[in-house]
């Protein structure tokens with residue numbers, strides 16, 4: 274097996290010759306576009322949407338290439354190749370994003386065709402990771418593994434991927450379009466803050482159907498999505514999506530970029546939006562858009578369970594350090610004797626979501642040894658090995674520790690989402706990565722973190738909200754106030770079933786004061802919590818006042 | 829301006845007529861407002877009639893007139909403004925319009941294949957356009973994953989999975 278051969282049982286979608294040819298044609302096309310740009314046949318204005326369609330952004334210091342990781346699924350050969358790319362054409366790092374993608378922040382324009390060819394060697398690309406098109410669909414990082422799963426969302430995420438690839442009608446939308454799909458009643462994909470959020474479920478007869486929400490989003494106008502329909506039958510899934518997108522493409526705002534997302538249209542039209550989608554759906558030639566069960570079955574075959582061994586659940590070794598890691602990182606699996614493992618990309622004081630080339634290779638090796646060669650990227654910027662034998666957990670932990678990847682902080686206060694902020698981003702009004710690093714250092718004690726329990730801190734470096742601060746338990750937004758970076762704090766956000774937008778707690782804090790403010794919030798929580806109560810639950814029970822008093826009371 | 833059809837340039841026989849200008853004898857494109865106001869008089873002419881739609885106009889608004897029209901001209905005010913793609917598909921798919929659908933305005937060669945797949949037949953291009961650039965771009969990616977308008981259907985949605993298996 275050469276390094277680029279995908280492992281036999283990794284359930285990533287396998288390209289066929291048609292897919293590969295499509296990719297070759299597409300890279301050749303982009304090469305041509307680059308040449309036309311260099312020859313002056315395309316203006317930068319004309320070239321920009323074309324390069325964005327191919328994932329190439331211009332940042333503060335360099336180009337950034339954003340590579341699609343379809344619904345966050347990787348096999349070990351792909352992850353190894355990402356490591357190679359990081360080493361050869363970036364500065365030895367890649368940055369995993371909240372969209373389950375990876376970004377290379379130090380890309381040179383002349384290297385891009387070679388990088389794309391390296392990606393194509395492992396069936397990867399950067400198509401539609403930018404621009405006003407349908408972006409990479411995201412899904413549950415525990416798909417195919419989680420005990421609470423009702424429908425395997427990967428099958429429909431792949432169908433959405435194919436359907437949205439170079440869609441002839443929906444490639445020039447008013448604004449970018451992001452879809453998330455979950456197949457579990459427990460939403461782990463933040464469905465309600467996406468342009469379209471889909472909950473796959475089953476009816477009494479076991480048939481698959483979809484609950485569809487639309488018009489959620491964060492950015493400068495955070496909005497929780499509106500439920501359009503409780504049930505779209507499987508065969509009509511794409512017809513219904515066509516209807517939603519067509520209404521948006523026809524009526525979405527195009528004059529004002531800040532009002533161009535579907536959330537604004539849905540908010541302004543309210544129930545009329547739902548009615549318009551219904552009308553469009555009713556009159557579409559359904560036969561043409563029907564999703565054939567045979568097609569679904571053919572795609573589902575790509576995601577068949579790997580050959581699990583017949584095992585039984587077992588007790589974990591006593592080693593307390595291992596136990597602490599396992600408490601944070603190991604999750605039950607639907608297959609007895611197996612577990613899913615989340616790998617933290619949030620070392621204390623590190624850059625959230627960054628992984629070095631060596632780390633990517635180490636994870637690829639460990640995935641091959643312990644998880645059928647399969648890896649997932651999470652929307653919290655971590656990695657997951659979905660199918661690990663419980664009996665292997667201890668060995669795996671040692672392997673992760675050797676690679677600096679065993680920080681036992683999954684779901685804890687230092688498992689922070691942060692956008693690139695002023696360190697990379699041309700739009701930033703404040704730093705966000707250093708705030709994450711300082712908070713993580715302040716709460717470096719893992720005993721303390723485990724005592725605090727689940728608490729999500731998200732940080733954005735400007736109002737565009739790439740760091741999802743609105744849906745954090747503690748959200749931090751950096752803004753510019755007369756040339757000074759200050760940080761607004763919101764409390765009570767959530768991105769799960771009980772989705773909520775956090776509320777602004779009061780006046781902003783300076784760069785130096787914001788970590789103390791977080792500390793004060795946590796001390797207040799600890800003082801008020803009942804046994805076993807999470808930060809968010811305490812906040813919901815006692816309200817904002819005690820937190821405000823603690824933060825703003827005169828000393 | 830020249831027209832692009834099937835990847836080749838051809839002269840344009842149509843004339844776009846201002847709302848207050850008299851109608852010529854040959855093929856004429858009028859605004860929707862004029863079409864509405866003078867529907868009967870326009871229908872009585874002995875020459876082909878076309879309408880130019882604004883990107884914000886919903887195809888339903890022109891539906892009653894379609895049987896009398898030989899051409900609908902759509903406009904991309906900016907290359908990024910993709911409303912014409914939905915208008916074209918809706919004209920074909922919901923209203924069964926079989927005449928010429930023309931894309932005008934700021935159209936890029938890179939959009940050509942997608943416009944055709946949405947049911948557009950001709951593109952108005954600037955003088956001096958090299959049709960080969962357009963033809964190459966149209967043929968650059970021959971594979972498609974979705975159902976499209978028109979007879980020349982590429983391997984359609986996900987079907988190929990079965991055909992190739």
Ligand code: HEM
Nearest residue numbers: 370371372448490491492534692693697698700737738739
């Ligand atoms: C550094 C370059 C970046 C730039 C210039 C940028 C720019 C933007 C802008 C302008 C928006 C608002 C779009 C709108 O509401 O229409 C946005 C939204 C978003 N960005 Fe970024 N971004 C960058 C990096 C990132 C990164 C690294 C991530 C992931 C970690 C990310 C994740 C997101 C997400 C999830 C949203 C959606 C928020 C929503 O639902 O409205 N962005 N970005």
Ligand code: SF4
Nearest residue numbers: 692698701734735739
């Ligand atoms: S939130 Fe603002 S600063 Fe952060 S990455 Fe997005 S655009 Fe840049």
